Amino acid sequence: MKILTRIIFPLLLLLLLSSCNNNDNGLTVLRPNDVLLAFGDSLTSGVGVRPELSYPAQLNRFLSRKVVNAGIPGEVSAEGLVRLPGLLDQVEPALLIICHGGNDLLRKLDRGELRANLQGMYEAAKQRKIEVVMIAVPQLGLGLHDVPLYEELASEFQIPIVKGTLGELLADQQFKSDPVHLNGQGYRKLAEAVADLLSENGALR
Numbered sequence: 001m002k003i004l005t006r007i008i009f010p011l012l013l014l015l016l017l018s019s020c021n022n023n024d025n026g027l028t029v030l031r032p033n034d035v036l037l038a039f040g041d042s043l044t045s046g047v048g049v050r051p052e053l054s055y056p057a058q059l060n061r062f063l064s065r066k067v068v069n070a071g072i073p074g075e076v077s078a079e080g081l082v083r084l085p086g087l088l089d090q091v092e093p094a095l096l097i098i099c100h101g102g103n104d105l106l107r108k109l110d111r112g113e114l115r116a117n118l119q120g121m122y123e124a125a126k127q128r129k130i131e132v133v134m135i136a137v138p139q140l141g142l143g144l145h146d147v148p149l150y151e152e153l154a155s156e157f158q159i160p161i162v163k164g165t166l167g168e169l170l171a172d173q174q175f176k177s178d179p180v181h182l183n184g185q186g187y188r189k190l191a192e193a194v195a196d197l198l199s200e201n202g203a204l205r
Contacts, residue, residue, distance in 0.1 A: 027095075027131055027160065027203040034094035036067045039084060039121070040135075043166070044071025044099050046187060048177025053184035056097075058191040063204070068093065076103045077117035085124045095203070096125045097194060099135035099166075105147065106140065106180070115149045122157055133160045133197060135190070138167035140180065160201045165193040 030036075038044050038056035046054025046069070056069040068091050072083075080100050088096070098121055104114045118134075125132045136150035144167035154161035169175040175186030182190065198204050 027133075027198070027201045029205055030063070030065060030094060030198070030203050032065065034065055035091060036063070036065060036095045036097060037087065037091050037093035038067055038069055038071065038097045038099070039080070039087070040071045040097075040099035041075045041080070041103055042071065042073035042181060043102060043137075043190075045069060045073050046071065047073050048181040049184045049187060053187055055182075055187040055190040055194070058188050059194055062191055062195045063198075071099075074103060075100075076107065076109065077101050077114050077121075081117045081120045081124075084121050088124060088128055088130060093130055095198075096121075096130050096132045097135065098122070098132060099137065101137045101147070101150075102180070105137065111147070111149060115153065118149070118153055119157075122153070122159065131203075133162070133194070133201075135162045135166060135194070136164070138170065140170070144168075144171045160197050162190075162193045162197050165190060 036059070038059070044054070044056060046057070051057060054069055054071070056067045056071070060067040070087055077100050098118065100121065101114050101118060122132050134150060134154055136146040138144040139147050146163055146167055150161060151163060153159065169182055169186045169189055170180070175182055175189060177183040195204070
C-alpha cells in the first residue's frame with residue numbers, strides 16, 4: 001500500500017500542477033518575465049500615433065509584461081511569412097499575436113495566398129512551441145466586417161481570436177487617425193480587447 005501511495009501521489013500532484021498552468025483552450029498562464037511578440041503591419045507598428053500609444057506599447061502596460069512591437073508598415077503577408085521565423089528565434093516569445101493581412105486586402109491580393117501565409121505564420125510558431133492568438137482584419141468598405149478567412153483559420157487550428165474589434169473601431173471616427181489607422185484611443189481599445197482575450201482564455205491570472 002505504501003508503494004502505491006508513493007507512486008500515485010506524485011502523479012496526482014503532477015496532474016494538478018499541469019491543470020494550474022493550462023486551460024481547456026491550450027493557453028498557458030503567462031509568467032511575469034514572459035515576452036509577447038506583436039507581429040503585423042502598420043496597425044501593429046502604430047502608424048498615426050507616438051510609439052508609446054501603439055497597441056503593443058499599451059498592452060505592455062496593461063499586462064505588466066514585455067510586448068515587443070514587430071510591426072512594419074506596408075508589409076504584405078508573404079513578406080511577413082519570410083520575416084517571422086528569424087524574429088521568433090531572436091525574441092523567443094511565450095506568445096505570438098498576429099495582426100496581419102491588411103495590406104493584402106488593400107491591394108486586392110489573392111485571399112487564398114493570404115490564408116496560406118497566415119497559416120504558415122501559425123505553423124512557424126507551433127514548430128517552436130510558441131502559443132498564438134490572432135486579431136481578425138476587416139475588409140475596408142461599407143460595414144467593415146471581418147474577412148471570413150481569419151475566423152476559419154482560428155476555428156481550424158483552435159487559435160484564440162479577437163473578432164470584430166478592428167472593424168468596429170475603424171468604423172468610428174473618434175478612434176481613427178486616418179481612414180485606415182487608429183488613434184491613441186483606438187489602439188488602447190485594441191490593446192484592451194487583446195488583454196480581455198488572454199484573460200478569457202486563461203493566460204492571465
